[in-house]
Amino acid sequence: MRKTVFGEVEIVWFGHASFMLACDTGLVYIDPYLLPQSPEKADIVVMTHEHADHCAAENASRISRNSTITLTTPACAVRCSGDVRTIRAGDVVEEGGIKVEAVEAYNRNKPFHPRGLGFGAVVEMQKVRIYHAGDTDLIPEMKGLNVHVALLPIGGHYTMDEREAAEAALTIKPRVVIPMHYNHIPGTEADPELFRRLVENRAGDIEVRIL
Numbered sequence: 001m002r003k004t005v006f007g008e009v010e011i012v013w014f015g016h017a018s019f020m021l022a023c024d025t026g027l028v029y030i031d032p033y034l035l036p037q038s039p040e041k042a043d044i045v046v047m048t049h050e051h052a053d054h055c056a057a058e059n060a061s062r063i064s065r066n067s068t069i070t071l072t073t074p075a076c077a078v079r080c081s082g083d084v085r086t087i088r089a090g091d092v093v094e095e096g097g098i099k100v101e102a103v104e105a106y107n108r109n110k111p112f113h114p115r116g117l118g119f120g121a122v123v124e125m126q127k128v129r130i131y132h133a134g135d136t137d138l139i140p141e142m143k144g145l146n147v148h149v150a151l152l153p154i155g156g157h158y159t160m161d162e163r164e165a166a167e168a169a170l171t172i173k174p175r176v177v178i179p180m181h182y183n184h185i186p187g188t189e190a191d192p193e194l195f196r197r198l199v200e201n202r203a204g205d206i207e208v209r210i211l
Contacts, residue, residue, distance in 0.1 A: 001036055017053070026125070043067070044071065045068060048121060057076070
């Protein structure tokens, strides 16, 4: 478990694509495939698509209470219990001062994540906008995202690799970018320091934080 802070939001990375976003407004988990031994309860759980390393229904139940809202795709929703709502790119859900916007996420030249399978998510808490890209390649829809922090996959094979993710960072232009989805499951081996160099050599105003 590694963490950083942007504004009033604590960003905690458990590994792979699993994050917790916490502030006075509430607690959001994204793709809780990996969790600590005694996790805090969530206000909102977001699971970006149906693959087992993202749609972790048992873990979602561990971090849920009666009031927890789960936002996910139809194929993942059928595995979940509680207040489960299906969303897709273009949908916006706002609850308790937390806003979740679903955005496009898909592969352009790989078969793993066709358009419509899943989504990325922009979570807004305490006026901080954090983009979790989900499993995606570099896609045109990234241009125009207005976010402070971008969580980008760099593992290649199933998603962008370090070079593609660096191009994504340059396209999105966040204040901070954090690499994810690497060095946990086979086929996602990557070098976050290479990603850092590729970004910072071309954009000195984007800070790369390796958690």
